Amino acid sequence: xxxxxxxxxxxxxxxxxxxxxxxxxxxxGMTVQDRVHLGHMRAYVMSDLIRRVFEYNGYNVKVVQNFxxxxxxxxxRAREFNTDYRLLGEKYIREYIESSVIMNIKPPYCYPxxxxxxxxxxxxxxxxxxxxxAYIVKGNVYYSTNKFKEYGKLSKKRIEDLISGSxxxxxxxxxxxxxxxxxxxxxxGEPYWYSPWGKGRPxxxxxxxxxxxxxxxxxxxxxxxGTDLIFPHHENEIAQSEAVTGKTFANYWIHNEMLxxxxxxxxxxxxxxxxxxDILNGISPNSLRLYYLKTHFKSPLEYDDNSLNESSNAMxxxxxxxxxxxxxxxxxxxxxxxxxxxDLNDNxxxxxxxxxxxxxxREANSGIGDKHEVAGTIxxxxxxxxxxxxxxxxxxxxxxxxxxxxxxxxxxxxxxxFQIADKIRYxxxxxxxxxxxxxxxxxxxxx
Numbered sequence: 001x002x003x004x005x006x007x008x009x010x011x012x013x014x015x016x017x018x019x020x021x022x023x024x025x026x027x028x029g030m031t032v033q034d035r036v037h038l039g040h041m042r043a044y045v046m047s048d049l050i051r052r053v054f055e056y057n058g059y060n061v062k063v064v065q066n067f068x069x070x071x072x073x074x075x076x077r078a079r080e081f082n083t084d085y086r087l088l089g090e091k092y093i094r095e096y097i098e099s100s101v102i103m104n105i106k107p108p109y110c111y112p113x114x115x116x117x118x119x120x121x122x123x124x125x126x127x128x129x130x131x132x133x134a135y136i137v138k139g140n141v142y143y144s145t146n147k148f149k150e151y152g153k154l155s156k157k158r159i160e161d162l163i164s165g166s167x168x169x170x171x172x173x174x175x176x177x178x179x180x181x182x183x184x185x186x187x188x189g190e191p192y193w194y195s196p197w198g199k200g201r202p203x204x205x206x207x208x209x210x211x212x213x214x215x216x217x218x219x220x221x222x223x224x225x226g227t228d229l230i231f232p233h234h235e236n237e238i239a240q241s242e243a244v245t246g247k248t249f250a251n252y253w254i255h256n257e258m259l260x261x262x263x264x265x266x267x268x269x270x271x272x273x274x275x276x277x278d279i280l281n282g283i284s285p286n287s288l289r290l291y292y293l294k295t296h297f298k299s300p301l302e303y304d305d306n307s308l309n310e311s312s313n314a315m316x317x318x319x320x321x322x323x324x325x326x327x328x329x330x331x332x333x334x335x336x337x338x339x340x341x342x343d344l345n346d347n348x349x350x351x352x353x354x355x356x357x358x359x360x361x362r363e364a365n366s367g368i369g370d371k372h373e374v375a376g377t378i379x380x381x382x383x384x385x386x387x388x389x390x391x392x393x394x395x396x397x398x399x400x401x402x403x404x405x406x407x408x409x410x411x412x413x414x415x416x417x418f419q420i421a422d423k424i425r426y427x428x429x430x431x432x433x434x435x436x437x438x439x440x441x442x443x444x445x446x447x
Contacts, residue, residue: 028225037273039266139185139198155231205236223250293350325375
């Protein structure tokens with residue numbers, strides 16, 4: 001049984017799929033006006049983890065993750081770089097896909113782009129106008145929020161409070177200050193498509209409704225994204241979609257908290273972001289995934305270099321332990337595996353799982369338990385969570401030389417020549433080679 005926290009109901013619930021054995025999941029993807037950063041990647045590592053946990057439990061998971069490739073910010077950015085908005089978008093889409101491959105994020109069923117679904121978007125807007133949930137003013141089409149009686153049910157906001165607290169510049173064309181654009185008439189020099197209301201382009205919110213309905217149906221299981229999307233984006237998706245279909249849009253809404261840097265949300269708009277590819281020049285994909293998963297996805301995560309380095313060191317310990325002690329995929333501690341999987345199935349509690357695994361690893365290094373079973377179980381659970389273990393190939397000649405050095409150092413210690421033995425260790429460490437003295441003798445590892 002899998003339990004997850006549903007933003008819509010505000011509580012943890014047992015997951016019940018629409019179709020037995022299947023999960024349909026929509027992930028809000030990037031608006032591609034800039035590079036993929038660590039804040040984005042937290043959301044996509046989380047959605048990848050969710051998918052992997054469902055798959056381990058026997059579900060067939062269909063994931064759709066979009067790209068918003070037409071938007072005010074993209075047009076503005078393209079002007080800034082004096083380039084075509086399509087070239088700009090493709091550049092950042094390519095960088096995201098490359099980064100996701102490096103991070104071992106499973107590819108979705110498809111990556112739909114907004115610009116490839118203009119026909120579906122126009123049809124959806126036409127239905128909203130027909131049902132009187134939308135109105136046309138000077139070629140712009142707006143959604144009438146007060147027509148949808150449940151507006152605010154996801155974000156728990158009331159229309160009256162939103163209107164009274166609105167800081168948005170008053171648009172005289174709108175019937176209500178919080179009505180939002182479904183279709184925008186194009187300005188001079190902007191890209192456009194033909195529509196029944198004139199040349200223009202879609203609003204942000206309607207794009208996701210059209211794409212998710214096309215690929216997952218009028219009602220699907222899970223909608224995922226960051227908490228910054230709850231309002232207005234996801235609230236507006238619900239309003240437009242359910243107004244057209246008369247059905248529940250998504251049964252479960254899963255939102256990860258933000259990655260912060262110096263107390264502020266890491267974002268493109270604040271220009272305080274760190275690009276994923278730049279960070280991966282300094283640490284491994286496994287280390288970055290561990291950095292994310294040490295904190296529960298429902299808790300904010302504060303970025304700092306020390307925390308990232310700690311994750312890298314911790315991941316090195318795990319990889320070294322597995323490399324030295326793993327012998328078979330069948331050599332597992334089944335009680336341990338069952339316990340940690342219960343924690344993963346309980347709202348994807350990765351901090352608890354990792355705490356258990358690191359505790360068992362420390363005990364195994366102290367001589368408690370079967371090292372082979374612990375290594376097998378740790379490898380199994382880490383792989384379920386999306387980590388990749390690669391056997392490090394070592395040159396046989398280097399092995400022979402290191403075994404000789406270890407033997408010489410052993411003789412020196414037996415003769416109580418500790419100063420020379422320590423000097424050997426120190427010089428090897430300077431070359432990135434670590435010696436580990438234990439009950440089973442001395443082993444070595446390249447850091």
